[in-house]
Amino acid sequence: MESRLVLFSGKDIEVFSCEDFATDESLVITFTSRSDLPHKSGFGEKFFQKNQQPAIHFVSKRNHWWQVEELMDAIELVVPRTSRYKNVCSYGSSMGGYGALLCSGVLGVNTVIAGSPQFAINNRLVPWPPRWERDTQGVVELYQMEDYCSKDAKLICVYDPFEELDRLHVRELSKHRMIHHLPTHFSGHSAILYLQRLGLLNRLVTKAFTNKLELTTLAQEIKGLRRNNLLFLQRLMHFCLKKSSRSSVASWAESQALIVAKRKVYSHNEPVNHIELFPFMKAYSKKQILLGNKDAALKLASDYCENFPDIVWSHELLSYVYWKVKNYDDALLEARRALRLNRKNPSLRLMVARLYLINGNLDEADYHFSNSLKFYSKDKSAWVAALKDVRNYGGELLKFELEIVKKIVEIDPDWNA
Secondary structure, X not given: XXXXXXXXXXXOEEEXXXXXXXXXXXXXXXXXXXXXXOOOOOOOHHHHHHOOOOXXXXXXXXXXXXXXXXXXHHHHHHHHHHOOOOEEXXXXXXXXXXXXXXXHHHHOOOEEEEEOOOOOOOOOOOOOOHHHHHHHOOOOOOOOHHHHOOOOOEEEEEEOOOOHHHHHHHHHHHHHOOEEEEEOOOOOOOHHHHHHHHOOHHHHHHXXXXXXXXXXXXXXHHHHHHOXXXXXXXXXXXXXXXXXXXHHHHHHHHHHHHHHHHHHHHOOOOOOOHHHHHHHHHHHHHHHHHOOXXXXXXXXXXXXXXXXXXXXXXXXXXXXXXXXXOOHHHHHHHXXXXXXXXXXXXXXXXXXXXXXXXXXXXXXXXXXXXXXOOOOOOXXXXXXXXXXXXXXXXXXXXXXHHHHHHHHHHHOOOOOO
16 A cells, blocks of 8 residues: 555554645554455555545554453554544454454544444353354453443444344443444444445545534434345344344345346446345345246346456356256356456356366366365355365365365364265
């Protein structure tokens, strides 16, 4: 990134400044989230650069939840730089939201925006997600939230009240501090991303920096926009399906999601977020095929592909549908087209490898299995399916068995073959 000035570089944390903008109105101090891969940028760095917003970024070099001794050394170098600004805001999501709250007191910020934050780690006072236990094993809680979180700043917590662990952590924080709630129902643990996809994140962040944010108004806008958000509709549908008394709401959510999806596929004026659209289209196609409506699934997937020929997900979806209806030749053709659009995607390489295996081309299957192992992917289901195929085929392909198992265990240490 341009105009970075490294303020601190330690074993566990790096801090850099991007303040080359002619304003002393506001400063944002960000904290990175948990990640399986090394961070290449600060949280929201591109956004703040684009909007010429002065920012200081705390970047974690591992998933330590900011419980490292050098944290205070880094903060000591940052604090003098905050005095020229009228408003200082700390900002982050999940582990970053925890950091934004935890450091708010010593940083002396006016406002905190914490997306899906935690209150404490390793089951102190509130449950700790099992998926993070490996990250925090051996981590000592050097700084506790009740001691370090600001008592004077405006604390804004953006979270999904139906995400049980997030709700419990925010509730615990509210026992110790006055907080302002911005609920994002059915966003899951991705509340900040959810606001971004609704087109409201920019306003939340910029208004909060200038103390002009009306949370009540923003909450009403979220309610108005979410009926056209596929992520919200799918999660609402799955939630209601678990509650037999709310089956009618689930049916409405599914019907509304299909209307939204079709509008995005067929309307050339509709903005399309394919990361949201693809999972719904895949789930819809799977259901239609199970119900015997193969033609409906093929029609929508084919139209999606025709209208978005340069989008990798459209070809991946059509390949998936062809595969499910056992048209393996066309499934392979579309999978190869998807792979040409994203050659570093191991899930697509596994898809191509498995289809070559089905079509009896062992050499090509061998080549693509081998190449898929060179890349990192969190898609556990793709690796598990590939492992099943390798074991079923046996022979020369068994040489990939151990490496695929390693990939699965990287994602889920508790996985048992």
